[in-house]
Amino acid sequence: QQPVQSPQAVILREGEDAVINCSSSKALYSVHWYRQKHGEAPVFLMILLKGGEQKGHEKISASFNEKKQQSSLYLTASQLSYSGTYFCGTSTTGTASKLTFGTGTRLQVTL
Amino acid sequence: ETGVTQSPTHLIKTRGQQVTLRCSSQSGHNTVSWYQQALGQGPQFIFQYYREEENGRGNFPPRFSGLQFPNYSSELNVNALELDDSALYLCASSSGPEYYEQYFGPGTRLTVT
Numbered sequence: 336q337q338p339v340q341s342p343q344a345v346i347l348r349e350g351e352d353a354v355i356n357c358s359s360s361k362a363l364y365s366v367h368w369y370r371q372k373h374g375e376a377p378v379f380l381m382i383l384l385k386g387g388e389q390k391g392h393e394k395i396s397a398s399f400n401e402k403k404q405q406s407s408l409y410l411t412a413s414q415l416s417y418s419g420t421y422f423c424g425t426s427t428t429g430t431a432s433k434l435t436f437g438t439g440t441r442l443q444v445t446l
Numbered sequence: 447e448t449g450v451t452q453s454p455t456h457l458i459k460t461r462g463q464q465v466t467l468r469c470s471s472q473s474g475h476n477t478v479s480w481y482q483q484a485l486g487q488g489p490q491f492i493f494q495y496y497r498e499e500e501n502g503r504g505n506f507p508p509r510f511s512g513l514q515f516p517n518y519s520s521e522l523n524v525n526a527l528e529l530d531d532s533a534l535y536l537c538a539s540s541s542g543p544e545y546y547e548q549y550f551g552p553g554t555r556l557t558v559t
Contacts, residue, residue: 384546435491
């Protein structure tokens, strides 16, 4: 089943913060975050694994609540380059490449 | 380091025809996953190839098939095209089926008329 993302869309002014949430009804092994700009490929941001391991870009932070099967992506001091659609992808097994993606959160950062 | 490349960029086909999409994985990667992304939706997993063998499949009919070659490049074949097959097809490569980071190619936009 597809993870649910919220909000569906958000508009920020440059420098503001945002939180994007991802929730699953299944027990998760990992949560992956990607950003996709219009007409471009999704770009890897962060992986969060069951057990607490994380790997990703230094300027991105995220959390994974294993009990609630929820993850949140924290975007602080947003820049214009943060604009795009953010997807969470979830894996219920250790084969982390087979991801089920949410419907996305569209983020627009303005001046 | 060469990134993931896909060809062609755009393709227009007629319902009932067959299509082959190609993906070159990133250098050093032996795993390729294919995804279908409809407009406004997240990518949907089609299947994965690891060392030339299919290593998992999503909810797609058998007319979606694939191959992986010894150099780890991959093809996605779709037979008997339907209008609903119109989408962006993405491939992603990684260092292994259990390796975590996937790197996506720019995609092939398929339009079925």
